[in-house]
Amino acid sequence: MGSRYRGVRNLSAIEVKNLTVRYDGYVAIEDVSITIDHPSLVVVMGPNGAGKTTFLKALLGLIPYNGTVSIFGKSPRKVRDRLGYLPQRERINLNVPLKVRDVVLLPLISRKTGIKRYDVKRAKEALEAVGMVDFWDSRFDSLSGGQQQRVLFARTIVTDPDILILDEPFSAADVRTKLALIDLLHKLKREKTVIIVLHDINPLVECTDRVILLNRRVLAYGTVAEVITEDNLEKLYGTKIPVIRQGPVCYVVGGDRHA
Amino acid sequence: MLDILLIRALIAMVLIAVVSATIGSFSVFRGSTFFVSGIAHGALAGASLGIFISLNFFGVDPLLIALLFSVFFAVIIGYASHRSENVDIAIGVMFAFSMSIAVLFLSMIREYASVAWGLIIGDVLLLTASDMILLSVSVVTVVILFFVFYRRLLFVIFDPESAEALGLHVLRYETLLFVLIAVGVVALLKCVGAILVYALLIVPAASSRRLFGSVEGTIAGAFIISLISGLGGVYLSIYLNVAPSALAGLIAAIIYSISLFR
Incomplete structure (x- = not known):
């Protein structure tokens, strides 16, 4: 199975218009309107309770919302086979x-009665990509948090989706896991659209195309240089956060922000 | 006469072991063991209502009403679990409501309360031919549906959000699991009673989950532990002249206690 949108450039992968999500009367996100190009890597940042996970779930069509979410011109429910989702661990x-093999095979075989050799091959390739193929027969719950995260990442890419939606993939990840996943994201973003919720943008700052600063509403949306400013971060987190600039790249000092 | 009752009891224990291996294991994986207890009492409430209707209005099998009651509760809890992460309160309310219904109707049919008492404690040595048919049909139905939807149920239990993102209808499959549990519980009601359903449905699966290191291992282990408990209970009851389900429950609990030391 090949990616339907491989090689396609500058296509709008996702168009969101006036997106509002309410939970029991509480407004989780309000009037979000953005367009995300394909392929690209977009980082979503914001404090706890800002609606980041809600935003991702709306993109996936997992929750009811007002407004419009369009993925490759269709509603999220109609293109689910083109989406890969990594929830919080x-x-x-x-x-x-x-x-481990069951975890990675589940998306491929959950609707089938048998397991084909091709499914096993794809699962092993996905595990190979995250450096976990040696754990094929290991129990998932016996792995460390970082190893589990890598296996879940393999499960996200095993169906070869065009859009990857990742919710805090580096949480509980050790340095080795982080580096492995960052390396993989650099490769994936050449052909896929990656939307990733992060508290610390620094590890991905060089390959990030756009940043969304979200706190129920979109405070800023643009390139790293446009969006990651001390003023914007102060508005977002309510506290002064220094930013170091090096040409077009900028780094947030004390990267991990949970404020 | 005793021979045929004994044969039925032994077959019933094999069928109970199948339910424990399948539905019991998945209940343990999902952490829905309180639901099993709640649904057993829901079934008891339905059976009490069924006995009341039979005595006052028209003839109806109490277990059929128990099945309808249990499936209704299963659908309600399935919906509640989809809306809220913690369904213990909903199950607790169902538990209290069920027991209120059961006590209400049992107090209105005092002279026939022994019939209902049979469903509270059960007796696997008193199964009729029609009980065996109901048990067999229920278990076969549950097992067929379980294996048809095995992987989808597993995915939904393991990671409902990702399953939904990939297009699986989580509410539908969770409700299916709850309905399968409900049917399994009602199937066991006449054999082991509402109180001991938990002992033979969940305890073997919980022990097996501790002792064996995989999904398939847990299912196979739960079958063996439930079978040892059930057959051991029947065997000992013949010599000790006490209720076999109680002995089976004790054996299952002892095995679970031993599994804790692993």
């Missing part, structure tokens, strides 16, 4: 004693 039920 805490959402995974570790009480199920799955093996």
